[in-house]
Amino acid sequence: MTTQHFTPEVSDDLVRLHEQYLVPAIYAQWAARVAEIAEIDIGHHVLDVACGTGTLARAVQLETGLSGKITGLDRNPKMLASAREKSSGIEWKLGDATAMPFDKNQFDRVMCQFALMFISNRVATIKEMLRVCKPDGLVVLATWGPLQHAGAYALLIDMVRKYLGPAAAMKLSAPWALGKPGAMDALLLSSGVNEYECHQRVGQASYPSMRAFVETHLRLAGEFDTLNEQDLEEIYNSANTLLQPFLTPGGQMVAQLNANIFTVQDESDY
Numbered sequence: 001m002t003t004q005h006f007t008p009e010v011s012d013d014l015v016r017l018h019e020q021y022l023v024p025a026i027y028a029q030w031a032a033r034v035a036e037i038a039e040i041d042i043g044h045h046v047l048d049v050a051c052g053t054g055t056l057a058r059a060v061q062l063e064t065g066l067s068g069k070i071t072g073l074d075r076n077p078k079m080l081a082s083a084r085e086k087s088s089g090i091e092w093k094l095g096d097a098t099a100m101p102f103d104k105n106q107f108d109r110v111m112c113q114f115a116l117m118f119i120s121n122r123v124a125t126i127k128e129m130l131r132v133c134k135p136d137g138l139v140v141l142a143t144w145g146p147l148q149h150a151g152a153y154a155l156l157i158d159m160v161r162k163y164l165g166p167a168a169a170m171k172l173s174a175p176w177a178l179g180k181p182g183a184m185d186a187l188l189l190s191s192g193v194n195e196y197e198c199h200q201r202v203g204q205a206s207y208p209s210m211r212a213f214v215e216t217h218l219r220l221a222g223e224f225d226t227l228n229e230q231d232l233e234e235i236y237n238s239a240n241t242l243l244q245p246f247l248t249p250g251g252q253m254v255a256q257l258n259a260n261i262f263t264v265q266d267e268s269d270y
Contacts, residue, residue, distance in 0.1 A: 050115030054083030145258030152255035
């Protein structure tokens, strides 16, 4: 059976949504937590794979000091352009995670935060991460836990399935593709990894409003512009009922997120 992968097309609108909502709502808080688990030290040379706009790379830079070196790799020029605007002292590299433009044993830490699920050839990506990691270095992979543990997102996806069909729901559920029990274990074994640790963490995503939450994810799935005003209002009304338990008295939307952060200490010869 062929596994389907959904990779969002990177448009200017997607980059804007990423920075305006997803970074403050999700990625900024998790970057610090992923960096902590990676046990980054002063002077480390760190690679952020599928770095996007560089949230993790910037968090890591705070830990390595002036003697460290941070490199961000992404295949999307628009994401990298946004990353360059927000930081200095980080090398931003355009390239493919399945065939990285780096020498063997180059980095102390090789990290990927919530991006592996969007890469079609995940085995090749993990093998490349191991190849460029130094002996006794650390590969760090952050993925979301099971979708059923992300209550507000699960409800949103069920609602989208009802109004927009299974294809739209599949696009929205793509971030949790590796959250199914055993999925990452099987992937790591297929990549030649026999020993690893899984660090389970719980956090929150916070959006300014329920409408911001719904609109952001409809746009990420490429569905927002297909809806007329009446259909959109119907979705908002349904969401207002379903998602009421996740609204604060001030109208903010707060959703729980569970993450599994895998660490692999590479001692093999790639």
